[in-house]
Amino acid sequence: MSALFRSMWARSLRGRVTLIATIVAALVLVPVGVAGVVLSRTLVEASVFGDTRDTAERVAYEMRGGTLPQGAAIPVTDPSVDLIQIVGPDGQLLASSDAARNMPPLADVRPTTENRVISTTSCLPAECLHLSAVRVSVFADSPVVYAGRSTPEVLATHTLELIVFAEVAVLVALAGWATWLITGRALRPVATMREELDAVHTGDLSSRVSQPPGEDEVAQLARSINGTLARLERSAEQQRQFASDASHELRTPIAGLRAQLESAQLYPDDTDLDSLVRSALRDTDRLEAIITDLLLLARIGSRVDAAKERVDLAGLVRQELARRSDKLPVRADLADGVEVDGVRLQLARVLTNLLDNAQRHAETYVQVRVTRKDGTAVLSVENDGQEIAEADRERIFERFTRLDASRSRDAGGTGLGLAIARDVAMAHRGRICVEDFPGGARFVLRLPAVQ
Numbered sequence: 001m002s003a004l005f006r007s008m009w010a011r012s013l014r015g016r017v018t019l020i021a022t023i024v025a026a027l028v029l030v031p032v033g034v035a036g037v038v039l040s041r042t043l044v045e046a047s048v049f050g051d052t053r054d055t056a057e058r059v060a061y062e063m064r065g066g067t068l069p070q071g072a073a074i075p076v077t078d079p080s081v082d083l084i085q086i087v088g089p090d091g092q093l094l095a096s097s098d099a100a101r102n103m104p105p106l107a108d109v110r111p112t113t114e115n116r117v118i119s120t121t122s123c124l125p126a127e128c129l130h131l132s133a134v135r136v137s138v139f140a141d142s143p144v145v146y147a148g149r150s151t152p153e154v155l156a157t158h159t160l161e162l163i164v165f166a167e168v169a170v171l172v173a174l175a176g177w178a179t180w181l182i183t184g185r186a187l188r189p190v191a192t193m194r195e196e197l198d199a200v201h202t203g204d205l206s207s208r209v210s211q212p213p214g215e216d217e218v219a220q221l222a223r224s225i226n227g228t229l230a231r232l233e234r235s236a237e238q239q240r241q242f243a244s245d246a247s248h249e250l251r252t253p254i255a256g257l258r259a260q261l262e263s264a265q266l267y268p269d270d271t272d273l274d275s276l277v278r279s280a281l282r283d284t285d286r287l288e289a290i291i292t293d294l295l296l297l298a299r300i301g302s303r304v305d306a307a308k309e310r311v312d313l314a315g316l317v318r319q320e321l322a323r324r325s326d327k328l329p330v331r332a333d334l335a336d337g338v339e340v341d342g343v344r345l346q347l348a349r350v351l352t353n354l355l356d357n358a359q360r361h362a363e364t365y366v367q368v369r370v371t372r373k374d375g376t377a378v379l380s381v382e383n384d385g386q387e388i389a390e391a392d393r394e395r396i397f398e399r400f401t402r403l404d405a406s407r408s409r410d411a412g413g414t415g416l417g418l419a420i421a422r423d424v425a426m427a428h429r430g431r432i433c434v435e436d437f438p439g440g441a442r443f444v445l446r447l448p449a450v451q
Contacts, residue, residue, distance in 0.1 A: 014187055018180045025175035026168075033168040037161050044154055048130045049119040055081040056134040056147035057117070063136050063145065073098045083129065085146045086136075094143055106146040111135040121151065128156060189218050193225060205233035246400070250290060253283040293416035296349070310450060311347055313338045313370045313379055320351050321368075326359050331367040338372045339450040346424045350432075353417035354381040354443050361385035361441065377449040384440040393434040397422040421445070 055078050062068040063086065069075070074084045074097045084097040085106050093105065100106065106129060107122040116135040121128060131148025154160050193209040200207050208229055211222040257280055264271040314334035321330055340347075351368075358366040362383035369380045388396065395401050400415040421443075425432040430447035 014180065014183045017183045018176055021179035022172060022176035025172045029168045029171050033164045037164050040160060041155060044152060045130070048149065048152060048155075049132060051078055051081050052130060052132040052147045052149065053117060053119060053134070054078070055084065056132045056145045059084060059086070059147060060134045060136045060145045063143070068095070073101065081147050081149045083131070083146075083148045083150075086143050087146065088143050089141045106131055106148050107133060109133050110144055113138045122148070127151070130155070186218065189222065193222060197225070200229065205229060205236055246290075246294065250287065253286045253290075257283040290416070293420060296420055308341050308343055310339050311342050311344050312336075313340065313347075313377055316344070316348060317351060317368055317370060317379070320348060320355070324355065326355070326366070328359060328362050329365055330355070331365060332369075333367065334370045335372060338370050338377045340377045340428070340447045341450055342428045342447065343424075346427070350421045350424050350445060351379070351381075353421050354445075357381075357417060357443070358383040358385075358441070372449055375449055375451070377447045379445045379447075380435075380442055382437055382440055382442045386441070387437070387439070388434050388441050396434070397432070 058077065059068065059074060074086070074095055076082050076084065076097050076099075082097060082099040083103070083106060085100050085103075086094040086096070087105055088094050091105065096103075104124065106124075107120065109118050109120055111118050111133050113135070116138075117132060119130075119132045121130055123129070128151045129148040130151050131146055134145045134147075136142045136145060189210065189212045196207065196209045208226045209222055211226060212219050260276055260279055260283075264273075264276055314336050317332060317334055321332060324330075355366065355368070358381050362385045364384055367382045369378070369382075371378045397418045399419040401418075421432050425445055425447070428447050430445065432443065432445045435442045435444050
């Protein structure tokens with residue numbers, strides 16, 4: 001296989017499909033053509049030998065019965081078999097039909113008593129014949145009747161083969177041409193999608209590829225591409241927003257820390273060192289917490305955190321509650337035996353974030369529930385604080401989202417806790433949402449339960 005052919009084979013799916021279809025058509029049609037030619041020749045030859053045998057048998061029967069006219073030409077009843085001869089045991093021509101009168105003996109084969117009928121071919125100087133030889137009697141001196149005809153043109157020439165194989169070649173060519181056209185039509189939307197994808201650039205991911213009608217593979221591919229582009233666009237937008245929000249969130253404590261240090265530098269005698277250190281440590285803690293959460297968000301779902309294990313949610317909740325010292329009591333309603341496959345540290349972080357969020361906004365209590373429903377593990381955290389408006393129930397899971405003053409991050413936290421909880425849920429093939437809860441807020445985490 002030449003380098004040029006390999007290059008064309010690798011680049012053109014249309015060419016590969018057309019070539020394969022043409023080869024398959026040839027592999028099917030050529031044997032069919034050969035079988036058709038062989039069968040046709042066999043049927044024609046069998047029909048010819050049947051006619052010559054019948055004629056020879058008739059003449060032999062009339063000769064045995066004495067009804068064959070003496071001294072006259074042998075009558076021809078089948079116009080297609082007009083060459084008839086009766087030859088004695090010594091090769092003497094005893095009688096013949098008008099067409100065979102001046103011809104040499106039609107053949108030199110002589111049937112035996114065991115095989116009294118022989119069908120064969122014989123070529124005379126002028127033409128070739130198909131004939132049958134029939135022995136008149138069982139006696140040694142029995143004459144032989146020869147009845148034959150000129151070999152039909154379909155058997156004498158290769159015209160039938162030429163016609164059949166010309167038709168096969170045309171059909172194979174038509175199969176290749178049709179495959180080329182059909183494949184081109186089928187791949188036209190793919191070429192269009194490729195051009196549209198080439199036009200997409202990172203600065204603008206709002207473009208979509210043309211989606212052909214129907215439910216075939218090309219239409220499904222277009223939908224998948226558009227879905228991927230939509231996710232990329234959403235991800236890029238989230239990254240841009242995240243970069244903007246993160247820079248703002250990091251700038252605030254850095255600016256405060258810088259202002260305090262510059263003030264201390266300018267007015268060292270008026271600076272309270274203990275107060276300065278405490279304030280600087282608070283800002284540093286906030287910076288560290290934001291950076292830690294940002295790193296966790298980047299790692300969720302990666303191979304770094306891919307070591308999953310079977311986690312009992314009730315046990316996880318009990319361990320978390322045992323180490324916490326919350327300002328408000330936490331009620332626990334835990335169903336034992338509710339297990340999931342997951343990363344224990346990440347699931348613990350989700351629980352911690354939900355409990356911290358509930359403690360910041362609760363009035364008198366926080367409640368944690370663990371249940372199983374229809375093969376799903378359900379962990380919910382409720383509090384009796386302010387209700388979350390339905391319009392904000394999706395937005396609060398975005399990074400650095402601000403609602404009203406009562407739910408601002410000034411009350412504590414980095415503004416990334418619920419975003420971390422959502423990403424952990426998605427990495428564990430689950431989801432987290434806010435559900436209706438009159439007189440408070442309810443966050444519900446659903447994960448596939450281990451059976």
